[in-house]
Amino acid sequence: MQLSDHYPYSIQGIDPIQLTKQYGSPLYVYDGATIRRKAAELQYAFAGVNMKIKFACKANTNLAILRLMREIGVELDVVSPGELEMGKIAGYDASQITFTPSGVDFEEVREAVETGAIVNVDSLPLLEWFGQTYGNSKPCMIRIKPNVAAGGHTKIMTAHADSKFGISVLLLDEILEMIKKYDIKVIGLHQHTGSDIKDAEPFLKVADILLETAKHFPDLQIIDLGGGFKVSYLPGDAITDMDLLGKKISKRFRTFCEEYGRDLQLWFEPGKFLVSESGFLFVTTNVVKEDPARNFVHVDSGLNHLIRPMMYGSYHHILNISNPKGEPKHYNVVGYICETDTFATDRELPEVRQGDVLAFLNAGAYGLTMSSNYNARFRPAEVLIDNGEAKLVRRRETMEDLLRTQTGL
Numbered sequence: 001m002q003l004s005d006h007y008p009y010s011i012q013g014i015d016p017i018q019l020t021k022q023y024g025s026p027l028y029v030y031d032g033a034t035i036r037r038k039a040a041e042l043q044y045a046f047a048g049v050n051m052k053i054k055f056a057c058k059a060n061t062n063l064a065i066l067r068l069m070r071e072i073g074v075e076l077d078v079v080s081p082g083e084l085e086m087g088k089i090a091g092y093d094a095s096q097i098t099f100t101p102s103g104v105d106f107e108e109v110r111e112a113v114e115t116g117a118i119v120n121v122d123s124l125p126l127l128e129w130f131g132q133t134y135g136n137s138k139p140c141m142i143r144i145k146p147n148v149a150a151g152g153h154t155k156i157m158t159a160h161a162d163s164k165f166g167i168s169v170l171l172l173d174e175i176l177e178m179i180k181k182y183d184i185k186v187i188g189l190h191q192h193t194g195s196d197i198k199d200a201e202p203f204l205k206v207a208d209i210l211l212e213t214a215k216h217f218p219d220l221q222i223i224d225l226g227g228g229f230k231v232s233y234l235p236g237d238a239i240t241d242m243d244l245l246g247k248k249i250s251k252r253f254r255t256f257c258e259e260y261g262r263d264l265q266l267w268f269e270p271g272k273f274l275v276s277e278s279g280f281l282f283v284t285t286n287v288v289k290e291d292p293a294r295n296f297v298h299v300d301s302g303l304n305h306l307i308r309p310m311m312y313g314s315y316h317h318i319l320n321i322s323n324p325k326g327e328p329k330h331y332n333v334v335g336y337i338c339e340t341d342t343f344a345t346d347r348e349l350p351e352v353r354q355g356d357v358l359a360f361l362n363a364g365a366y367g368l369t370m371s372s373n374y375n376a377r378f379r380p381a382e383v384l385i386d387n388g389e390a391k392l393v394r395r396r397e398t399m400e401d402l403l404r405t406q407t408g409l
């Protein structure tokens with residue numbers, strides 16, 4: 001909620017309306033100070049154990065953000081060769097990158113292994129291929145599905161019995177048999193429960209399951225508990241209590257390490273936690289329609305730029321930063337796409353006028369990375385504000401970008 005905390009609205013002293021004039025609207029803007037603060041918060045909460053953060057960069061792959069992560073000692077979790085390449089371009093050594101695929105072509109796994117990244121094997125057929133291909137010459141990690149349902153929306157729960165992700169913990173015997181057969185070198189166990197998980201309880205439950213499972217693997221160096229911490233979407237929103245979680249998980253983890261007889265590394269792979277609150281999508285009001293049923297605010301953006309409200313029913317707080325003292329009114333805030341693309345329903349906002357700039361909060365994670373060119377619209381530019389300076393870190397697309405891959409022009 002940083003922007004509203006600093007009325008008149010600014011990010012590190014920079015006026016966002018001015019930024020939309022300079023770089024055009026709509027515009028994604030990220031506050032580097034928030035990213036630094038969030039990473040420090042996580043590091044502090046787990047200061048008592050050997051903890052490593054692997055940023056799940058599907059949340060935001062802007063190279064400037066990846067470089068910032070690298071600068072503050074945060075490593076990477078990637079899900080595709082494309083993300084892996086971006087990590088390398090941002091200056092990461094492949095050994096700092098974990099590849100956590102989901103049912104990919106095994107050749108992608110070969111590419112990642114040969115480049116030096118560690119792979120989280122997510123199926124028995126892939127484990128068999130890994131064993132046949134590498135024996136014990138390359139290490140791997142295994143993604144376990146603990147069969148626990150948790151997350152802010154069914155679409156973002158990834159560890160329940162019906163989820164496609166990982167190898168069910170119920171197949172432990174088969175996993176162990178395969179490891180023995182090919183002498184596979186398993187150095188880590190991984191699980192990722194889902195996204196937007198508020199309570200400590202599911203995190204503790206999956207940690208228990210993974211650590212119990214870990215007892216069957218003698219050569220582990222890493223326990224990776226994934227991401228999924230819930231951030232604040234509206235003022236006063238309940239979020240994951242990181243201090244509490246840090247204390248409880250660290251205690252459980254230390255006990256495990258004592259029993260295991262060795263100190264292991266504890267990894268987390270947050271996406272949202274690190275970048276969601278750092279990001280804003282600034283849009284401009286094209287037209288206000290006072291309909292007998294509803295007042296509609298149509299903005300110069302849509303589900304092509306921020307799909308979360310339509311995909312998960314996600315709440316994104318909206319501020320009218322052009323008219324903050326306006327009389328409160330109720331609006332449906334909608335986009336310009338030829339689909340139903342509602343950002344907010346019956347939302348109270350200070351009176352919105354044509355041309356007013358609205359800010360969507362929590363746009364730093366899964367905003368631009370999930371955007372598209374639907375309706376032949378351009379993706380917005382991105383600006384990173386860090387150390388008091390605003391830098392354009394992605395230009396707005398042009399017609400040329402839209403046509404680049406079409407043939408027969």
Ligand SMILES: Cc1ncc(COP(=O)(O)O)c(C=O)c1O
Nearest residue numbers: 056192195227228269270271272
């Ligand atoms: C394997 C894995 N790790 C980490 C994350 C990051 O999740 P979040 O952004 O909720 O922290 C995801 C995304 O759901 C994921 O699939």
Ligand SMILES: N[C@@H](CCCC[NH3+])C(=O)O
Nearest residue numbers: 156158195308312365366
């Ligand atoms: N894209 C989701 C979170 C990650 C899901 C991928 N496993 C969201 O915006 O909430």
